[in-house]
Amino acid sequence: MTSPRSAEPQRLTRADLEALPNYVPGRSPADLARELGLPEAIKLASNEVPYGPLPGVVGAVTDAVASAHRYPDMGVVALRAALAERYGVAPDRIATGCGSVALCEHLVRATCLPGDEVLYSWRSFEAYPIIAATSGATSVRVPNDAGHGHDLAAMAAAVTDRTRIVLVCNPNNPTGTSLRRAQLDRFLDAVGDDVLVVLDEAYREFVTDAEVPDGIEEYADRPNVVVLRTLSKAWGLAGLRIGFMVGQPAVAAAVRKVVTPFSTNLVAQAAALAALGQEDEVRRRCALVVAERDRVTEAMRKLVPDVPDSQANFVWLPLRDRAAAFGAACEARGVIVRPFPGDGVRVTIGTPAENDAFLAAAEAAL
Numbered sequence: 001m002t003s004p005r006s007a008e009p010q011r012l013t014r015a016d017l018e019a020l021p022n023y024v025p026g027r028s029p030a031d032l033a034r035e036l037g038l039p040e041a042i043k044l045a046s047n048e049v050p051y052g053p054l055p056g057v058v059g060a061v062t063d064a065v066a067s068a069h070r071y072p073d074m075g076v077v078a079l080r081a082a083l084a085e086r087y088g089v090a091p092d093r094i095a096t097g098c099g100s101v102a103l104c105e106h107l108v109r110a111t112c113l114p115g116d117e118v119l120y121s122w123r124s125f126e127a128y129p130i131i132a133a134t135s136g137a138t139s140v141r142v143p144n145d146a147g148h149g150h151d152l153a154a155m156a157a158a159v160t161d162r163t164r165i166v167l168v169c170n171p172n173n174p175t176g177t178s179l180r181r182a183q184l185d186r187f188l189d190a191v192g193d194d195v196l197v198v199l200d201e202a203y204r205e206f207v208t209d210a211e212v213p214d215g216i217e218e219y220a221d222r223p224n225v226v227v228l229r230t231l232s233k234a235w236g237l238a239g240l241r242i243g244f245m246v247g248q249p250a251v252a253a254a255v256r257k258v259v260t261p262f263s264t265n266l267v268a269q270a271a272a273l274a275a276l277g278q279e280d281e282v283r284r285r286c287a288l289v290v291a292e293r294d295r296v297t298e299a300m301r302k303l304v305p306d307v308p309d310s311q312a313n314f315v316w317l318p319l320r321d322r323a324a325a326f327g328a329a330c331e332a333r334g335v336i337v338r339p340f341p342g343d344g345v346r347v348t349i350g351t352p353a354e355n356d357a358f359l360a361a362a363e364a365a366l
């Protein structure tokens, strides 16, 4: 027998989710262009690389689609083998996911029971608090230091016996700051082996400072370190959703256990394999981005003196209470950036023409 319907609708989902911020996707440039009556708008809000898919990717995707009625290879064998060869690690140390953000979530699910602590610097990647909360874990946020980067000494001091996982974003999204070898060495030595340390290196390919270590080369052999990488940024596959992690075999196996079955889809696997064959082109594009990053940083420092050095494909403008208005002013000029109200604005590096349009909008706005 069904129970009588009450006048008030019943809550069917968790009450605590209401307090959670939504992950904010960048605004659609087509919508903004229509609204402003412009032929096109420029999107510098999601840290994508502006040069289109890598050569060979569209063909690989087209071929793969012919098998779209079949499930993909659940073991992701060919791609994991290619990643293993490229990064010099055994395939059983690699797990792939529907973007590295999904892997981050799987890692939290694989390590935390309700009430366990996820430790990270703040402000950092906006998905971290959402992942912690939806997993039932407790977020512990350590404020960024005065230079907008991670305060690793304070983070090490904030580890408790409830801490299961520490998320270290290097370079940090959205501030672009980076951690150097000596700092990370000290931090990793200070954190106990019973805490998983995740080095989220979504922007690794844009790093030019030789003192900023490659987590896979330098730390992935530690028993409690996992390195996250994505193919969304430098490798140009954001729309296909694919990332990977390198860790100890037991951690990779645990992640593969909690992953949604078949979530590294057929097309993404084929595209990633094709993209991995284009490393020279990736390097060429990253060099273009880096040159523009340095140009935009220098130009913006004339307007906002405390813009930190960036090792990523975006720059951070610490505009504090002017952030929201600056974002709106850029948008009114057809340039979509990413404001974090009360804190700052993140601006993705685009093509030279896109960056010129942004700099003109910024000058007008400030």
Ligand SMILES: Cc1ncc(COP(=O)(O)O)c(C=O)c1O
Residues within 6 Å of the ligand: 046, 047, 098, 099, 100, 101, 102, 125, 169, 172, 173, 200, 202, 229, 230, 231, 232, 238, 241, 242, 243
């Ligand atoms: C620090 C960081 N990690 C992970 C990701 C997720 O990348 P994806 O899920 O597209 O692989 C992003 C994307 O913006 C990011 O900034």
